Amino acid sequence: MATGDTALWLHNKLGSTDDLWSGATICSQLTKSRLVNIQACYHALQPHVKVKLMLSFLHIPRRNVEQWKLELEDILLTAAHDSDQWVSMVADILRPFPATGTLNLGLDESNGVFAEVNADLNKVVKRSSNVRMLPLECQFLNKTALVAATGVHPQPVKHFALKRKPKSAILRAELLQKSSEVANNKKNNVSNSVPIKVRSFAKKMDDTRFRSPTTGLSRLNSSPMPSTPLAGHRPTSTRKEGGVKLLEIEALPLGSKEAKRRRKIADMEAAEQQKKEKEAAAAAATTTKIPAIVTVGMTSAPTTPTASYVPATSTRLPVVSREQMLEAQEMFRTSNKVTRPEKALILGFMAGSRENPCPQQGHVLSIRLSENREVLNQPDGSHKTVIADTFFQMNYETGEWKRIKKYRECEET
Structure with a gap:
């Protein structure tokens, strides 16, 4: 069963007669046991399959050839006694390959088939003395390298010439001619001036500085022009001159409607901006009238802060600048x-309010801003989790403020 399966596998892989050099496709599937089965069923294979199998030995890696030396030599020995002369001749050529990696090229006297084929080929070559067969590697050379390796090749003889050009060449010539004509027409018909319709925001202007000279002259001279032109003067053309006239917005007269409208819009924007700034300052200042909760007396130990509600009695509205407002928002x-x-108390202090809402606590008050857990590195290399409290400290005596951070132990839950 093993030899029968091997023979069927070989016929499926190498049975096609279209390609007689496809033996290299089975090299990756050959094994030592499969070679033993091939030697057992070799007599049942077709001649061209036998030849392809032996030619596949040339593509086996050298390491595998040394390992399978005995099996390969047995197959070649069986093929050398085959009844088909081509099979026996190929086996004779590959006989020293498993042992030495070389081919047997001295077959002129030992093999009659090789001698007959060689003689027939020599006769054909002598009859075609002007034909040269180049090596296979010449197809990978460029023109310069090919000439350097094989010499200058004669040009092929031109036996006939086409009397009529193909239709594609005629169409291509027509398209090229039309494109060149279009390009020449564009170059010759370039206009000197391009009429452009100009739109302006300014409507009718009564200032005479913007009137054209021709318009003024036509109004002053109300007499009709003579029908015949004067000698030496060309007739005046009634065609309007083309071109673009640009006027700067700043060059418009101060009394024009457009300038008044733009000035009015700018004044309205400035008034709106001032109104917004006043409203923001008033909103920030009026919040100081809300009773303030002040947290004081915080230490590193967990203590209960004392809070007191003190209404703001000041009627002065402090103004917070834009920079102070941005800094407070970030905090x-x-x-x-x-x-x-x-927050209202802090904004009032930053704006300049120096009325202490809790004078009994002293002139320095602290308000707790945040409480977060942080991990501190200890001197011994360990880590400790603590609670970090951030305070906003205000000094009502000097007007200075700063943010301080205090740490305390985490409460066990």
């Missing part, structure tokens, strides 16, 4: 403990 963005009344 409040990362705060998670500060309340709205405390």
